[in-house]
Every structure is written in C-alpha cells, then in structure tokens.
Amino acid sequence: MHLSYLPIITKIRVSEQGNIFDEFQWRGLLFDATAELKEVLATQRVTAYIGFDPTASSLHVGSLLPIMGLARLQRFGHTPIALVGGGTGLIGDPSGKTAERQLLNREQVEINLNGIRSQLAQFLDFDRAGNPAQIVNNLDWLGELHLIDFLRDVGKYFTVNYMLSKESVKRRIQSDDGISYTEFTYMMLQAYDFLALYRLNGCSLQMGGSDQWGNILAGTDLIRKADAAKAHGLVFPLVTNSAGTKFGKTESGTVWLDPERTSPYRFYQFWMNTDDRDVIDYLKYFTWLTREEIAEFEKSVAEDPGSRAAQKELARLVTAMVHGEDAFEKALVASKVLFGGSLGNLSVSDLKDIFEDVPSTSLSRDVFEGAGLGVLNLCTETGITASNGEARRLIRQGGLFINSDQIEDENAVIMPSNLIENQLLILRKGKKNYHLVQVNSEASS
C-alpha cells in the first residue's frame, strides 16, 4: 500500500541496543508475561508472532500497538511473524466480547485479509539480514485440519474445565447471550496456531493485547503438553484514554489505518486531540522516541500544556509513519488553515489542496440556480446532519458556518453568488468539523 514510505520508518533508528524486555517495560507495554521470558529474551534470539484477525479490511489505530511491538522486537534482533487469521477469522474470537459475533463469510475474510496483509507489510522489514519478518496465514494449516485429527491431537490436551476457567469464556457463560460452541472452540484453534508455528518456524513467543492472555496461555500449555517444550507469552496493555471512552474511536467512528477510510487529515487530528494525561503514554507506545526525548515532552506538558508540543509531535510522527511524510505535511497545512483563523484570501486551488482529505461532497451547480438551495437541504444533502430537524437545531445553537460566516437563519438560501469562485462551499459544524462542497457544472452528485 505505502511501501514507498518504508524508509521513514526505518531511517529513524536502524538498530537498537539492549534488551527488548526492558524496552517494553519502560514504555509501559508490558502488561503481563510468562515467568522466564525476561531471561529468554536477554540471552536468545527468538521468533515471535502476533495474530491479527481479519474482522475488517483495514487495521485501526488500536492495532498499531501490537504492530509496533513486532517492529520493536525486530529491531532488537528477534524474528517477527505477523499471522493473519484466515482460518480463525472464520470462527470469531470471544475474547473481550460480550456477545456472540456474526460469522463473516469466506469472501469477506479473503478481502479483509488482503487489506490487512498489505498494512502489516508497511511496518516490518522482510529483507533484514538474520531476522527477516514473515507474514503467514493460519488458514494454511487450519484449513486442512480434519475434525477427527483435531479432536485426537489437540482436543485431547484440553479439559473442558480448563476452558471454562478462562476469563473470556467465563464472562460469556455468565452473560445472557451465552457462547456458541464455535466461539468456545476458538481458543483451541489459536493454541494450535502457536503449536503449528512452533513446529514450522521454531516460534516460541506469542504476543498480543491483554485480552489475548488466556488464548496465549492455552498455546503455551498446548506446546508444553504436546511437544514437551517451553513457549512464552507477552501481552500489551489495553490502550485506554483518560476520558474513559474507547481508544481509537472518534465522533466519526473508528480511526483506521487505511487512508480511504480515515483520511490522513482526520488521522492527524485524532492524535492531535490526545488528552494531556495520555499523550506521554502514547508517545511511548506509538513512536520510536527515546527515553530522553520523551522526558523532554513530559516536561513540556507539565510546564506549558497550552502549546501542545507533545500532541504535535505525536501526531506528526504517527501520521508520517502510517501515511508518509507528504500526507503529514498536507494534514498539517490543512490543520493550520482550518484552526488558524480565516480562510479569506486563499485561492480555490489552495483550498482544494488543503481540503483534499477533508470530507467532501460534490453537488451539481443546477441545485443552486433559480431559488437557490436552502441551508437545511444543504446540510442533509452533504450528510453533515442526519435530518432537517438536526440541521435546524444546529443553526439555532449557532453551530453552522458556511465559508466562515455563521448562519443564523434556518431559512437562509445559498445562491450561486455565495460560491467561492463559483465552485466551492466550505461548511463547518461546530468548531472542528469541516466539510467541503465542490460544485460541478454538470455532473450531479
């Protein structure tokens, strides 16, 4: 997808010194780990994997933490494997879910898989001498697994008692919706993945989000029982924010890594809006900044929070890492213009450029001819509000701006003469939500 941007990621620091375990620890990435892991990581080069389920065609910012985990591991000389769950994705992981999930069909999983695979590829180095990264698909082994073999070779190592004691299962059993046999089995499949990778690649460490702890231990247990070998697990904390809402969600939904789904501008804005209380943690989690550099920002947040230096740096680094330096520059310029004051003396081409990533709608010029287009219609037409009633409310409360003029009359009409150079309208809802309307001479929306 953005393979051309790879250099940005790698040029920052090519190789790291020291122990990845300590690195994880100071960054606050170590939520839990199996007992001997610290020792093992200090003395051996290991192969480790993280699984990514193809529940959507793109990863989102929440996945960034584990992805960076793999990348960090690689820089410390260990071998990362990103596993995409072509097989497990067909089943559905009950971990962290309070209700049974809708099964995805095979075509969708396939589509999702391809999207995710290319995103993962951005972050890993497949040519690194000594410890090149790999991406594998568990459908390769799960797809061929026969039920009888599975029950004999894998199922025999799991007591139902053991499975019932797992948090993910326990919670669902206590809930009103229960858990299907299908999802109940998920844990065994993931455990089998670990075993398969252990056998195929000598992979002895699985990492993941803290909700994966139970599944990961199921894997290390299976490896111990089936192959009498020692495997390890490490889980990252759940990324939280101090406002108590779910990390990675904004008013406009999930923040995806796919620029088609979440524009670089919005992506940049997401990080820019990080709470003061979270920003230092996020710098540790999501950037390659060193301990010393982060300490500087910590000081800055304490002494001069208004400048938001830490947020700016976080947004800059993460946006550039995911979308590339150019996309970051554009997002920055757009943000400066939008939050900097007047749009006054910018040309249409400037505006179009700035607004490239801002949500936009195309309307035909015809709708403005004659009596003009009512602002209420304009709002619903562009999707800035869901209904005329909502548009009315917005105007009444003084939250609608067109071309930086506040609209006070809900019956106001937009005439062709209101268009900027005959082709643009800039809508703003509240303080932060911009929407561009491009007016075409012929094509209707």
Add this chain to the structure above:
RNA sequence: GGACGGGUACCGAAGCGGCCAAACGGGAUGGACUGUAAAUCCAUUGUCUUUCGACUUCGGAGGUUCGAAUCCUCCCCCGUCCA
C-alpha cells in the same frame, strides 16, 4: 420437548389500557469557559413542518377497545432451569 423469565429509541433501563414520542442514566451533538485538551455548566437528542400540528416507532403478524408499548391469539428470537 416442558416450566419460567425476557425482547422498549445509539446503548443500558423504566413504563404494564388514555396524562407515552415514551421517565432516568450513559453516549452523542451544539454552546459557554479554554489550549482544536480535561473538568464543569447550559441546550438538544424519532421524522416532516416548526406556531399550532401531522406522521411513523416499543421483536413480527393479527385481534379486543372510542383508545394499546401496555390486554388477547399465533409466530420468531434470547436466557435460566428441567427432560
């Protein structure tokens, strides 16, 4: 298959013949204050029109009634226990 409990707006959850477009909480949106932050406060939160009003909603389909989210019948779905 049997017994019981349950399915209400974005979510949770009241309502159990009219005073119900449906309490309350959360979330969300707008505003004030700020730093594009947090906290706090105010407003809004079915659709259309906004002044009255009209229309569509309480798992689905019918029915009783002047009138139903509330009563009846059948059906679908979920849970718990029993087989």
